[in-house]
Amino acid sequence: MDKYVQILKEHGLKVTPQRLEILRYLDMHKVHPTADIIYSELKKSNPSLSKTTVYNTLQHLGEHGLVYSLTISGSELRFDSNINQHHHFLCKTCGSIIDIDIECPNAKKVEAGGHRIDEVHGYFKGVCASCLKKLKNGDD
Amino acid sequence: MDKYVQILKEHGLKVTPQRLEILRYLDMHKVHPTADIIYSELKKSNPSLSKTTVYNTLQHLGEHGLVYSLTISGSELRFDSNINQHHHFLCKTCGSIIDIDIECPNAKKVEAGGHRIDEVHGYFKGVCASCLKKLKNGDD
DNA sequence: CTGTTATGTTGTAACGATTACAATCTAGGG
């Protein structure tokens, strides 16, 4: 059975072509796409796709822990199918979002304060290594 | 000289009544207000205040490091005049945003990767201690 | 395989936060 069919069934979600495509897209394009990017890309092969379906599906997948949404870029949500805890770096020069494979060691302290943590978001903003290099060369 | 006048002058910003009011509001209300909340509150004493001015001013203050903007709640920006590095906790039950006074020990690792970090955002989402207590009592 | 029904999908319209823009005003230096 298809990997994505299985994932949906395991979570008690109905299996529809749209959901399979969105799941697969996220799994194959780990670049934190926006809902609109997902919509535009999938519309190419499925012209009747509706933007509402993309939003609904992303929300459902999120509720079942299958995707994770980032607010790092401010105006729009971005989606990530990497469920393992990790941080993100937003380059203010090139706009790319880089995965940073670290966990937050502070979470335990917060839980010690009596709060229950469901999500941990670690964002860094600045200029990435590759843009810094370009800037330096330009200044010569 | 007024504290806020001084802050603006130090950063080479023109001193206007609107900027002073916004700075003072943020300093006196450390609850991470949205631009709209700031606008509504200040409009009471200054009915000609424009929402555009609030947005512009917040952006300018941000560029000069005088305020810090949070994307923790998703659909809207929230502003914080506490410039010291700290994290935030969003309670999904009561919606309040709690300051968590910890620094990120991972930043150095990211810088070791060659990136330049300008901002560090640490967000936790879950249910706060006070809401957890209420929930427990309700279940008895 | 077929009918039924709850659930998913679609398209359009509405919404809320933010930004663009042009006209007017004002802070601050000469």
Add this chain to the structure above:
DNA sequence: CCCTAGATTGTAATCGTTACAACATAACAG
């Protein structure tokens, strides 16, 4: 006191997202 760059205002536009109602389909029972 005047001039000018820069700030403020109000309106209109934009963007991402959500609401809603009509229609379509997955999954299950028979």
